[in-house]
Amino acid sequence: MNWGFDDEPLSVAVHEPANAPLAPASIPRHPRRSCDCLRMLDTVTVLTKGGLVLWSKAYSPSVPTVQSRNPVDSLVRRVLIEDLASANPEQGYSKDSYQVKWTFGNEVGLIFVIVYQKILQLAYIDELLEAFKRLFCSLFDAKIRDPDALHSYAEFEQKFDTLLGALEAEDAQKSKRKAPRKFEDTKGYQNTLAAQASGEKAATPDATTAGAGTAPLSEADKLDEKLQALGLGKRSGGKKGTSGGGRKTPQKGPSRSGSSTSLDSSPRSEPKAQRSWVGGVASTVAATGGALDYSDSAASDAAIPSQELIGAHLGSRGHDGLYDAAEMDARESDDDEDDDASAVTATPQKSGGIFSFFQNLTAAKTLTREDLDPMMAKLREDMINKNVASDVADHLCASVTESLTGTKIGKFSSLMKAIKQNLEPSLRKILTPKTSTDLLRDILAAQAANRPYTIAFVGVNGVGKSTNLSKICFWLLQNDLKVLIAACDTFRSGAVEQLRVHVRNLGAVHPGATVELFDRGYGKDPAGIAKDAVSHAAKNGFDVVLIDTAGRMQDNEPLMRALAKLVTVNNPDKIIFVGEALVGNEAVDQLTKFNQALKDFSGVRNPRQIDGIVLSKFDTIDDKVGAALSMTYTTGQPIFFVGTGQTYTDLRRMNVRSIVNSLLAK
Amino acid sequence: MSSEYARVATDALPEALRPDYLTPNAAIGIAFLAGALFLALAAWFLLKKKKGAKRDKVLLTGLSEAGKTVLFMQLRHGETVATHTSMESNESRFSLPTSYSTPTTPGPSVHLVDLPGHEKLRFKYTEHIATTGAIVFVLDSTTIARDLRAVAEYLYDILVNRYTQRNEVPLLVLCNKSELLMALPVEKIRVLLEGEIEKLRTSRAAEIQSLDDSGEQEELLGVEGEKFAFEQLANPVSFAKCSLIAPAGEAHPRGPREVMDFIENVL
Incomplete structure (x- = not known):
């Protein structure tokens, strides 16, 4: 996933006016733009693994609602249940004329889905999806974890639109710059950057961002900050610190809170204020101002820093392009079938003294990819010893890793047991025929x-x-x-x-x-x-x-x-x-x-x-x-x-x- | 420290029970009583536990797209929601609001399980069937003619399951989407299903033995030599039509009456 840098923009295959923002020539300059661009997506949905739609927005009325033809249902059936091997989260899944991208929020048992026309090559979809997931999880954390009532998530709509507007503006900006591709935009440059790691990263104007000299932030941190800058995320670094009391992702915790507070306090709108498109975005933000009630401070300058941060983001994203999901891990694991709500409310709050000591001693451990990898190597070997083809073993290990990363297991329960528990139903699922064998x-x-x-x-x-x-x-x-x-x-x-x-x-x-x-x-x-x-x-x-x-x-x-x-x-x-x-x-x-x-x-x-x-x-x-x-x-x-x-x-x-x-x- | 507590505790006892005053007979008596009390408590707990683990689940089964999750949410939350294909079960224990229940006297407690309908996840019902007290089988009245075989096979599997048979679990076949033009009437659906199960019965009986078969032969459903009918079964099978997404004005706020009555009767 390289942000579509290597793909030519689809400026020729424009079907409807809604696609116009992709064409370099037509960067819109008036506020209505945000309305136009919203139609580039067809549907955005958050659903539980049980099939309940928590929040959904259809931008296009033409998406079929009949289950057999609806792209989201088809995704769940063909890809998530039947495990169609040709579709994977990076490439997405295409159904009829639709392209479907999805991501799991394992901690909370949700699936985030974006459906758009296959003909569009929207470079920002991956980032949008990740930001969407983060935003939704952080805003509605309590609601999601409360199984006893149906909640309304309607207020998310405006927030999502703001996010989408910002990302699209950024994308339009990018394609405008695209015509002669700069070295700075190429993969090669990103690789150079990656090689240089931290130090001289801030040399070029395009990559000048989130504070020269600060340690490079992880992808996830940047995304969080961007959300904050848009006035969409959690209110402040401090708030984050307390609300995420249970989060103890080892390598990330300190660096993130530190840098985010420093960013919050620093002025960050100098270099790009003159750009013409800024007006458009700023007015977008103003127009949807009601959505920004939650934000702490000046909504009007929010869009600008976001652009900077996006720049930084681009500068160092690159080879794998995957956001590190470890960020949200340390939350309570979600267990759909767990009736007992007390566990959900009791754990994450920090409380002093002896209790927290015991909690530390016995608390469930959040699984990270690093924890799982050695076990997966062993599992893979076991399977190959059982004569499972290596491709199949690899794929199974990957899917188990994906579904376990971010969940919690008790400190005293064995990891291998958890893995096998997770593996058993998926093996059964694979072996169970999908049609009658009579x-x-x-x-x-x-x-x-x-x-x-x-x-x-x-x-x-x-x-x-x-x-x-x-x-x-x-x-x-x-x-x-x-x-x-x-x-x-x-x-x-x-x-x-x-x-x-x-x-x-x-x-x-x-x-x-x-x-x-x-x-x-x-x-x-x-x-x-x-x-x-x-x-x-x-x-x-x-x-x-x-x-x-x-x-x-x-x-x-x-x-x-x-x-x-x-x-x-x-x-x-x-x-x-x-x-x-x-x-x-x-x-x-x-x-x-x-x-x-x-x-x-x-x-x-x-x-x-x-x-x-x-x-x-x-x-x-x-x-x-x-x-x-x-x-x-x-x-x-x-x-x-x-x-x-x-x-x-x-x-x-x-x-x-x-x-x-x-x-x-x- | 501990001897201190022991002394205080002894002092609190009535005089006759203090160790110094106890006669050997009385001591034996007390020990006996305590033992009996302990046994009774243990027995009571065991019984209660057994009863608790007893069959209190209500399963919502049926093919994909029949309306199970919508029904689940209606029963659980009293709202009609948008859904997609489920890939996991929805499960909840709650008190069912019934005709006579009020805020102060809640209705009976049910453990409702909405199982995914996809063929590959169908095996999940076997995890619950041993503790199931009632099954609601939801089907789509508009597509039943097309999906008859798939529906009948699933229904057959449930009916022939040894737990269903042993526990005589009541089953309600809920013919959803009856408001639509293409919907078949309930009686017709019943006849279709009986005919299809009749055929399945023959083909299943002739099926090849399974690997590692423990010799457990599936029992023949219904009466041998007669045409299959749901009345022949030991467990009561009832039919009802409903329309979960009813036209305005007719909507049932908390799930269709038929299902509520069914569950209420069973519990």
């Missing part, structure tokens, strides 16, 4: 519609496609269904004969059952054979067609093309990927490449993807069940069956609980 019910529905139900088995060589196909066939025959097996492996010699033996055996085990083999020999086009098989089945009253395909390595492009063709031509009801439980990292590679090939080579608009997984050779792996997790995580699709042995009856449904237990066991 194949029989699907088949009955197809039967009612008078058509055969088709299942294609795909996978790499030697994983047991034909074996598992015949096991599933056995189960279907037990349920009195008529099954046709289509031998579409026209590649490997002996494949058709193998199936023929299976069909003979199955017929012998189930006298009276209808099971047939549909084969056209070797070397033919599998897609055509499958098609013929399906029409043969429809004509002859078969209920299910099981399509056996040739095993193929995921990198073999000609064979993958052939598979995509088979899928496109026949559009089977289910595409089942057969994978070995033995694989580790390979599992992710196989699945992503199969899915990618189905997508790339299909040539249709909405390509099919793998619908489910059969995990074979599960009896060989003891407790190294990681492949089950890697596969479900990679595809988001369920494991329908697990192959556990050599006979037709060695087929099981996956039991989520037992897999989770094996994963978490030492």
